[in-house]
Amino acid sequence: MRIGWPVIKSILLVWMTFVIFTPTSVFAANGGDWVKANWENYPDNTGQWTVLTRNKVTSIGSTQNVKWTGFLNTKALKTVDATFEYDFVHDDPNNKDTDNDMIGWTFRHTSSTNNFNDITKQSFYYVTFRGPYDGGGTAPSRSGVFKNASGLEPRFNNDTDNTTPAVGEGRNDFKLLQGISLIWADKKTYHVKITVKDEAAGTRIQVWVDGKSYANVLDKEPLPIGGYGPYTYSQAHAYFSNIEINGASFLNTPPVFTRSSPADNTVFRNNQAIPIKGTMSDSDATGTIAAYYAIDNPDAKQVIQTAASTGKNVSVSGQVPVATVQNLKLGKHMLYVWSEDSEKAVSDKVAIPIVIKDGQLAINWQGSSFSFSTIDLTTGKDGQVTTTLPKLLLQDGTDSNKGYSVSIQATPLKEVTPKNGYVTGTSARSFPSGTLQLKTTGKEAITLGDQGTKDNQPNIPAGNYTIDATPVTVIPGKANAGSGIYTVSFIANSLSLNYQLKNVFADPYNYPNQETPYETTITATIVQGP
Numbered sequence: 001m002r003i004g005w006p007v008i009k010s011i012l013l014v015w016m017t018f019v020i021f022t023p024t025s026v027f028a029a030n031g032g033d034w035v036k037a038n039w040e041n042y043p044d045n046t047g048q049w050t051v052l053t054r055n056k057v058t059s060i061g062s063t064q065n066v067k068w069t070g071f072l073n074t075k076a077l078k079t080v081d082a083t084f085e086y087d088f089v090h091d092d093p094n095n096k097d098t099d100n101d102m103i104g105w106t107f108r109h110t111s112s113t114n115n116f117n118d119i120t121k122q123s124f125y126y127v128t129f130r131g132p133y134d135g136g137g138t139a140p141s142r143s144g145v146f147k148n149a150s151g152l153e154p155r156f157n158n159d160t161d162n163t164t165p166a167v168g169e170g171r172n173d174f175k176l177l178q179g180i181s182l183i184w185a186d187k188k189t190y191h192v193k194i195t196v197k198d199e200a201a202g203t204r205i206q207v208w209v210d211g212k213s214y215a216n217v218l219d220k221e222p223l224p225i226g227g228y229g230p231y232t233y234s235q236a237h238a239y240f241s242n243i244e245i246n247g248a249s250f251l252n253t254p255p256v257f258t259r260s261s262p263a264d265n266t267v268f269r270n271n272q273a274i275p276i277k278g279t280m281s282d283s284d285a286t287g288t289i290a291a292y293y294a295i296d297n298p299d300a301k302q303v304i305q306t307a308a309s310t311g312k313n314v315s316v317s318g319q320v321p322v323a324t325v326q327n328l329k330l331g332k333h334m335l336y337v338w339s340e341d342s343e344k345a346v347s348d349k350v351a352i353p354i355v356i357k358d359g360q361l362a363i364n365w366q367g368s369s370f371s372f373s374t375i376d377l378t379t380g381k382d383g384q385v386t387t388t389l390p391k392l393l394l395q396d397g398t399d400s401n402k403g404y405s406v407s408i409q410a411t412p413l414k415e416v417t418p419k420n421g422y423v424t425g426t427s428a429r430s431f432p433s434g435t436l437q438l439k440t441t442g443k444e445a446i447t448l449g450d451q452g453t454k455d456n457q458p459n460i461p462a463g464n465y466t467i468d469a470t471p472v473t474v475i476p477g478k479a480n481a482g483s484g485i486y487t488v489s490f491i492a493n494s495l496s497l498n499y500q501l502k503n504v505f506a507d508p509y510n511y512p513n514q515e516t517p518y519e520t521t522i523t524a525t526i527v528q529g530p
Contacts, residue, residue, distance in 0.1 A: 269359020
């Protein structure tokens, strides 16, 4: 006789929370004066940068021919992925400048010191464009996408093929990632778009000029973060305008988000919301400001709340809803929280490691199926056969302290349906109810699992229970008990089958060449509360 594997029941309560998305507006503007006032002119205020307005467009550019000079947004030194767009033109108002060197843009720009005065202590990517040959017939270095990771000063040789990595003063102080086949022309305005995006294999950098793709390169050993801004090398009268960062005006101070909770490495159950608290502010005091969260993927943002931007701190209180938490895998995750203003300026993202554990109220049988020994009908006697129930896993991750009760019920033993169905004129036979009995001693071994404690473990009283008639409670409910995970091991021969020969039938018609199998399904149910 064999007993079928039990069917398990559990109770699951799901809460649904809906998030309303508030659209943000985009505004574009120009502002060389704003760059001069808010970004850093490096190194050491070189280049004599000035602001000019042509055709109602405000530009900023270097008026002095020096080696390296630029403006850097040092308020954005944690920038990772971004899209940069700008216009540039070489235009000497006095028509006296015949130089033809480098005009470009840096990003992921950092310094190993506490300032940017020493260019030899800095690392960055840069996209650069060279000018036409000068009167003497020599060429400046190539246009292209470069990386300076050594902290040395980027310098250039006179190679013109845009393919061979350059060496400056006998040293490999920068790396050409991809050449760009473009030479700027005097007094012609160019629109440049640069996208920087981390991928699994590295950082992808793409460059377009006037809508045409000029570079698409993957750096497998990327620089991680840093600021950005325009620069020139040995080139005066290069002017930058219409600068946009991530599709919005750069004339905007990013908002600030300060996290209060959750703390790093907080453990949450997958049946509870994750509360988020903090403050956000935007010193620009224009438009609106919104708080966002994302889990694992910062691009999959969800709004927490939106408020008017007044320049003052705004309290943030929201949550990751239960419906979202339930879909997370158990284990470690990264929660990101930050704020954005209506002009798309973004605060630093606060990365918060969290841990998700199972918060269900659940019950499961452990181990393989079980069976009784064969009943020998030739003895002519009533009798009993026994077996041991598998272990029972109890879990209460609800943190409710309400406790739970556990009941067990078995279906009456019934003949297993033959593979090809019953012979015509025959049907399944069954044992009468009241033949299956479970014995507990009150001394069952209980193994503590995650969050389980001896003081809180469930209480199993001694008893003898007939389980194939109605459900029987084997663990009575008790408040403040059972929280955590526990594995119950029943005693040996805990389940008995008490039979009378008059109620036991072999079936030679449907099982002519073997013993007649019977089966039962034993169901364990857990219910919250006493």
